[in-house]
Amino acid sequence: MNYQHQQLASGRWFEMPFLEQMANIGSEIERAINWKNKNNKFYSQQAFERGLELLDLTISDSKNIKKLKELTRTREILVDYFAFNNDYHSTDKSWSNYFYSFNYASRLGR
Numbered sequence: 001m002n003y004q005h006q007q008l009a010s011g012r013w014f015e016m017p018f019l020e021q022m023a024n025i026g027s028e029i030e031r032a033i034n035w036k037n038k039n040n041k042f043y044s045q046q047a048f049e050r051g052l053e054l055l056d057l058t059i060s061d062s063k064n065i066k067k068l069k070e071l072t073r074t075r076e077i078l079v080d081y082f083a084f085n086n087d088y089h090s091t092d093k094s095w096s097n098y099f100y101s102f103n104y105a106s107r108l109g110r
Contacts, residue, residue, distance in 0.1 A: 013057045018064055019106040025054045026099025032082065033092045048082045074098075 013021065028051030035044035052075065058064055059071045081090040 013054070014061050014063075017106070017109065018058070018061075018067065019102050019109060021054070021058045021061070021064075022099065022102035023106040025051050025058065026103055028054060029078065029095055029099060033095060036082075037092070044082075048078075052078070 016024075028047050032044045032047035032051060035041075035047055055071065055075050055078070059068065059075070064071065077088045077090055078095075080086055080088050081095070
């Protein structure tokens with residue numbers, strides 16, 4: 001697979017704590033939302049794909065085995081929001097709130 005995050009995919013990602021992984025995913029999703037709101041579909045799509053790549057790395061991380069249900073559901077709803085009909089009725093605000101908690105918790109842990 002051709003990763004956009006080459007260094008992270010080569011092993012550095014798996015050294016990060018779960019909260020930090022999720023905070024980084026949230027940063028990419030925030031970028032995707034910001035570009036979407038600026039009507040730049042190309043940049044929004046690029047950020048969304050980077051977010052999915054990081055989420056897939058998190059799903060494949062063996063330390064997160066007990067979180068697979070949440071992670072895979074998050075992936076499903078993100079894809080629905082950005083690429084399909086938004087059947088789950090997500091909003092920019094709901095995604096910001098979801099990922100903000102990981103960012104906040106990750107900062108507390110430092």
